[in-house]
Structures are given as structure tokens and as C-alpha cells.
Amino acid sequence: MKRHPFEPARLISGVTALTLGAGYGLDALDVWDAPGPWLLLALPAGLLLSGITAAVWATIRRHHADHVDRTDRTEEAPTTQHP
Secondary structure, eight states, rough: OOOOOOOOHHHHHHHHHHHHHHHHHHHHTTSSOOOOHHHHHHHHHHHHHHHHHHHHHHHHHHHHHHHHHHHHHHHHOOOOOOO
């Protein structure tokens, strides 16, 4: 099975969607009396948190890739062959 890179923003979006679904489901079954405004505000809050996480994660990946490229270039020693 092909491995996928870890994406924390998708994890946060998924957890937000599952939480909202569970909240509305429990409210529909009369198990929990969900306050309407809180559930409506949870979606934009979760998406905002997911967007911030995606931006931070992209910055970290880019910084790490630049650091790895710089390290690879400095470790390569020029090789010259003399006859």
C-alpha cells in the first residue's frame, strides 16, 4: 500500500467534521441538547485552525527542504582527478 505524507491540516478538518456530525447526530437522537450557535461556530473555527496549521506546516516543510538542500551542497566536496 502506498504511503501518504502526514498532513495535519487534513486531520484537523476531519476531526472537526466528525465532531460536528456527532454533535448534530446526538442532537437528532435527543441524546444531547446541542446549542445551535456553538455548532455553527465550530465549523468556521475548525476551518480557520486547519488553514493556520496548513500554513505553518508548509513553512516548516519549506524551511526543512531548504536546510537539507544547503546541507547536501556543503557536504559535497569537489572531486578533481589528476592524470
